[in-house]
Amino acid sequence: MFEIFTQLxxxxxxxIGIIAFVLYRLIHMIRGTRAMxxxxxxVVILxxxxxxxxxxxxxxxxxxxxFLGSIILVIIVIFQSDIRRALTQFGTAPLFGGxxxxxxxxxxxxxxxxxxxxATRRIGGLIVLEREVGLNEYIEVGTRLDARVTxxxxxxxxxxxSPMHDGALVIQKGRVAAARCFLPLSVDPNLSQAFGTRHRAAVGLTEETDxxxxxxxxxxxxxxxxxEGKVIQDLEGPQLRSSLQRLFGT
Incomplete structure (x- = not known):
C-alpha cells in the first residue's frame, strides 16, 4: 500500500484532484433535483x-x-435540460455585474x-432575476426596456x-432588461394542479437555469x-426580502 503512494x-x-472537483460540482448541481x-x-438498473x-x-x-449499450444516448436525452444549464454557465455574467x-x-x-x-392589490405578476446563466434567449423575444429598477x-x-402585463419581467445586471417575456412551462407531473401558468413558467425556467x-x-x-424548480409559497414582505438577500449575497 505504501509503495503505491511513493510511486504517485x-x-x-x-x-485525481480535477476529477474529484468535477464530481463534486456535478453532485452539488443535481442534489435535490429530479436528475438525482x-x-x-x-444505478438500480446497473x-x-x-x-x-x-x-x-x-x-x-x-x-x-x-439498454446499457445505448446508455450515452439515454443519458443525453434524460438530462438534456441539466446538460444545457451546465454548459450555459460558462462565460456568463452574474445578475448585478460589478x-x-x-x-x-x-x-x-x-x-x-x-x-x-x-400582492396587496391582487395584481398578478412574474419577475425573473438572472444569476449566472444568461437569459438572453428569453429577453430577445420580449419587449426590451433597459431601465432602472424602481x-x-x-x-x-x-x-x-397594460400592453406588457402578460409574460415575465426579466432583471439582468441590476436593470430591467425586458418585459412580456415568455418562458418555458414545466411539464413536471408532480406540480400542484392549483398552480397556474405563471407558477408553471417560473418552475420551468428555474428547472433549466439558475x-x-x-x-x-x-x-x-x-x-x-x-x-431550482422548487416553489416557496405564501411569503410575506420581510421573508421575501431576506430570501432574496441571501440568494444574492447582500
Missing part, C-alpha cells in the same frame, strides 16, 4: 444488470445489456416593495390591460419564490 507523480495528484432521482434509478449476470438470469441480462452590495440591496428593496404592493416601473408593467423567480398570484394575492 504530481500529475496523478492533479488528475433519475441517477438513482440508473445493479440489476450485475445481479442478472451473477444469478444467470439470461433474458433480463439480454434486455439490460441492450454592482456593489449597496446597489444590489437597493434593487432587491425596490423589487420587494413592488411585489408586496402588487417600484413604480415594476408595478406599471403588471397593471391589468434564475430566481418571484410570482404574485392575482387569485389569492400571495407571493411565491421559485428557485
Amino acid at each position: 507523480r504530481w500529475q496523478d495528484a492533479l488528475d 432521482q433519475m441517477i438513482i434509478g440508473l 445493479l440489476a444488470y450485475v445481479s442478472s449476470q451473477m444469478f444467470g438470469l439470461f433474458t433480463l441480462n439480454w434486455v439490460l445489456d441492450n 454592482a456593489d452590495r449597496i446597489e444590489r440591496g437597493q434593487v432587491l428593496e425596490e423589487i420587494t416593495k413592488a411585489v408586496v404592493s402588487l 417600484r413604480e416601473l415594476l408595478e406599471s408593467v403588471f397593471i391589468p390591460h 434564475a430566481v423567480a418571484v410570482v404574485i398570484s392575482e387569485e389569492r394575492g400571495k407571493i411565491s419564490l421559485v428557485v
Whole structure:
C-alpha cells in the first residue's frame, strides 16, 4: 500500500484532484433535483444488470445489456435540460455585474416593495432575476426596456390591460432588461394542479437555469419564490426580502 503512494507523480495528484472537483460540482448541481432521482434509478438498473449476470438470469441480462449499450444516448436525452444549464454557465455574467452590495440591496428593496404592493392589490405578476446563466434567449423575444429598477416601473408593467402585463419581467445586471417575456412551462407531473401558468413558467425556467423567480398570484394575492424548480409559497414582505438577500449575497 505504501509503495503505491511513493510511486504517485504530481500529475496523478492533479488528475485525481480535477476529477474529484468535477464530481463534486456535478453532485452539488443535481442534489435535490429530479436528475438525482433519475441517477438513482440508473444505478438500480446497473445493479440489476450485475445481479442478472451473477444469478444467470439470461433474458433480463439480454434486455439490460441492450439498454446499457445505448446508455450515452439515454443519458443525453434524460438530462438534456441539466446538460444545457451546465454548459450555459460558462462565460456568463452574474445578475448585478460589478454592482456593489449597496446597489444590489437597493434593487432587491425596490423589487420587494413592488411585489408586496402588487400582492396587496391582487395584481398578478412574474419577475425573473438572472444569476449566472444568461437569459438572453428569453429577453430577445420580449419587449426590451433597459431601465432602472424602481417600484413604480415594476408595478406599471403588471397593471391589468397594460400592453406588457402578460409574460415575465426579466432583471439582468441590476436593470430591467425586458418585459412580456415568455418562458418555458414545466411539464413536471408532480406540480400542484392549483398552480397556474405563471407558477408553471417560473418552475420551468428555474428547472433549466439558475434564475430566481418571484410570482404574485392575482387569485389569492400571495407571493411565491421559485428557485431550482422548487416553489416557496405564501411569503410575506420581510421573508421575501431576506430570501432574496441571501440568494444574492447582500
